[in-house]
Structures are given as structure tokens and as C-alpha cells.
Amino acid sequence: MKLHDTPSTENLPTYRTPPISGNQINGLGIKEKNRPKRVFHALWRTDFPWAGMNAFFIMNNPWELLWEALKYRWNMRRSTGPVARQRVEVNAPNEMAQQLKEKAKEFGTGIVGITEIMPEDLYDDVELNYRYAICIGVPMRREEMLHVPHARAGQEVQRCYGEVGGVAIELAEYIRSIGWPAYAYGDPRSTDILQIPLAIRAGLGQLGKHGSIICKEYGSNVRLSTVATNIPLALDKPIDIGVDDLCIGCRRCTMDCPPNAITDKKQWVRGEYRWYVDFDKCVPYFTATYGCAICIEVCPWSEPDRGTKLSQMLLVKRNKNGSSPDRVGSLTYRV
Numbered sequence: 441m442k443l444h445d446t447p448s449t450e451n452l453p454t455y456r457t458p459p460i461s462g463n464q465i466n467g468l469g470i471k472e473k474n475r476p477k478r479v480f481h482a483l484w485r486t487d488f489p490w491a492g493m494n495a496f497f498i499m500n501n502p503w504e505l506l507w508e509a510l511k512y513r514w515n516m517r518r519s520t521g522p523v524a525r526q527r528v529e530v531n532a533p534n535e536m537a538q539q540l541k542e543k544a545k546e547f548g549t550g551i552v553g554i555t556e557i558m559p560e561d562l563y564d565d566v567e568l569n570y571r572y573a574i575c576i577g578v579p580m581r582r583e584e585m586l587h588v589p590h591a592r593a594g595q596e597v598q599r600c601y602g603e604v605g606g607v608a609i610e611l612a613e614y615i616r617s618i619g620w621p622a623y624a625y626g627d628p629r630s631t632d633i634l635q636i637p638l639a640i641r642a643g644l645g646q647l648g649k650h651g652s653i654i655c656k657e658y659g660s661n662v663r664l665s666t667v668a669t670n671i672p673l674a675l676d677k678p679i680d681i682g683v684d685d686l687c688i689g690c691r692r693c694t695m696d697c698p699p700n701a702i703t704d705k706k707q708w709v710r711g712e713y714r715w716y717v718d719f720d721k722c723v724p725y726f727t728a729t730y731g732c733a734i735c736i737e738v739c740p741w742s743e744p745d746r747g748t749k750l751s752q753m754l755l756v757k758r759n760k761n762g763s764s765p766d767r768v769g770s771l772t773y774r775v
């Protein structure tokens with residue numbers, strides 16, 4: 441993908457008195473496992489250090505983009521609801537997992553996987569009584585996303601959140617209709633959970649150097665939602681499609697990120713050694729450019745129909761060379 445008309449990094453929103461570093465809040469450099477703290481993307485809340493920047497991000501959006509966000513928010517009122525009294529008993533969790541995946545596809549998902557929810561997936565102010573996460577991914581329209589980092593691409597991101605959130609709502613409603621509790625989580629602003637690590641463990645993809653998930657099917661040109669539930673389900677496993685093999689040598693996102701927020705080395709973040717994007721450098725540019733997304737669109741994996749062949753090529757090359765990349769921390773994510 442060729443970038444054109446990229447706004448400069450001058451005149452970005454700043455604080456007169458900067459809050460505590462987002463990198464510190466995210467646990468950069470911390471080798472012990474910890475639960476994440478809220479740092480950005482927490483709708484309706486003001487009790488976190490970067491709330492001002494978050495409010496500016498919302499207010500800075502043009503009307504078309506806000507309209508998509510409002511439609512989405514209205515639909516998400518159906519995240520939860522009454523559970524049918526008559527419960528369908530589950531004797532074979534693998535069959536139920538298959539059934540729900542087929543339902544998710546019927547409702548419009550592109551990719552779906554299941555994992556268990558761990559304490560590290562939840563913000564430190566959240567208690568959640570759900571055991572399983574059904575992770576859902578839907579691609580964005582590439583022709584719209586080629587307009588990053590402008591409002592047109594931001595509007596497509598919001599539209600896609602509406603679509604992927606809609607799948608989660610319908611799936612959660614279906615699970616409740618067969619007598620099991622379920623809650624639909626949509627975009628990062630509505631959520632108690634970290635969607636990317638769950639989706640990685642559920643086998644949807646791997647973490648890229650740009651801090652986002654990379655799927656074989658859509659590259660990083662994808663948005664996620666999650667259904668949290670207690671219906672007994674068989675779990676999926678993380679996958680290895682060769683993301684690290686390419687990221688170790690590729691510098692496309694590093695070079696194209698205007699504020700130089702992407703680094704070529706993995707780092708310790710809350711007990712995991714992994715790719716990490718500098719929050720303090722990324723977020724002002726992200727805020728000024730309607731969610732930026734340059735890094736996920738320039739990534740070679742995001743070229744349509746490229747991922748499967750790219751994965752095969754990388755894995756064949758790895759086997760031939762008899763070497764494996766530094767995969768420590770490949771089950772990791774951006775916060």
C-alpha cells in the first residue's frame with residue numbers, strides 16, 4: 441500500500457501539565473504479570489490519567505464518524521438481557537463450540553475462536569463471572585481503509601465496529617435464548633476486557649510489531665468483538681502463521697509511523713516479552729488523525745488475499761533453514 445497525504449507531527453494535541461506516562465501505566469519494563477490499568481478508550485469515564493486526550497479524540501471526530509459511533513452505541517444496549525429459564529444442557533462442549541461458531545458465521549463473522557478468560561485479560565477494576573470468550577473478527581473495507589489516516593478511514597473503523605459488535609450481540613442473544621448467560625463486548629471503549637490477547641489465544645492470529653493482531657485471512661485489516669459466557673465450550677489453541685518470522689526483518693510499519701512510535705525490539709510489558717508501541721508517542725497522533733491506523737494498513741499482511749500464501753512461504757522457509765524466530769512473547773498485544 442502506498443501512503444499519500446500524511447499529516448505532519450507538528451501541532452499535535454498536548455497537555456499543559458502532562459499526565460503520568462501511558463507507558464508506565466501499561467507496565468512497560470515490568471517483568472511480573474499484572475492486570476492492566478485503564479489508560480485510554482474508556483467511554484463515559486473521566487477517572488483515568490489520559491481521559492482528557494480521550495475526550496479530545498471523541499470531540500475531534502467529524503459528524504459522520506460520530507454518527508457511526510452513536511449508532512453502534514445504541515445497538516450495544518443489547519449486550520446483555522434476560523436468560524431463558526429452560527436451559528439446553530451441554531454434554532459435548534466440542535459440539536456446542538462448533539454449533540456456536542457456525543451460528544457466529546451465520547450472523548456474519550469472518551473468523552471465530554474460543555479461549556478461557558484469565559485475570560490478566562481484565563482491567564484491574566473489573567470482576568467478571570464468565571469463564572469463556574468467543575472471539576470474533578470481521579474485516580474492514582480495504583478500499584475505505586486506504587484513506588488512512590483521514591476521517592474516511594476512521595468512519596470505516598466505526599462502521600466495522602458496528603458490524604462486528606452486531607455479530608457479538610446476536611450470538612450473545614442466541615446463547616441466552618438457550619438458557620446460558622452471555623455478554624457481548626464491542627469496541628475497546630465499551631469494554632472490561634482486552635480483546636487482542638483473548639483473540640490471539642483463541643487462535644485468530646498473532647501479534648505484529650505494530651502492536652495489533654495479524655490474521656492469515658485479513659492481515660491487520662480486522663476489528664474484534666467478544667462474547668463472554670459460561671456455556672461449556674471446547675477451547676481453541678493459539679496459532680503460528682509466521683508473523684514473527686516476517687516482523688523481525690520487516691520495518692514497514694516502523695518507517696511509516698509518523699511519530700516513530702514503533703520499535704524494532706520486543707520489550708517486557710506486565711510479565712510478557714513482546715512487541716510494544718510507545719503509547720506517549722502514538723496517542724497524540726492517533727487522536728489528531730481519527731484513529732490513524734497507518735501501521736495496520738501498510739503491513740504486508742493486510743494486502744487482500746496475501747496472508748495465506750505469505751504464511752505458507754514463511755513457514756516453509758523456516759523449516760528449510762531449520763531455525764525459528766524469537767517467538768517469546770508472540771501471544772501478546774497492544775494495550
Ligand code: SF4
Pocket residue numbers: 648649650651686687688690691692693694738739740741
Ligand atoms: S509492517 Fe512488517 S514489521 Fe510491521 S507488523 Fe507488519 S510485518 Fe510486522
Ligand code: SF4
Pocket residue numbers: 650696697698699700701702717721722723725726731732733734735736
Ligand atoms: S496508529 Fe500509532 S503506532 Fe500506528 S502508525 Fe499511527 S501513530 Fe504510529
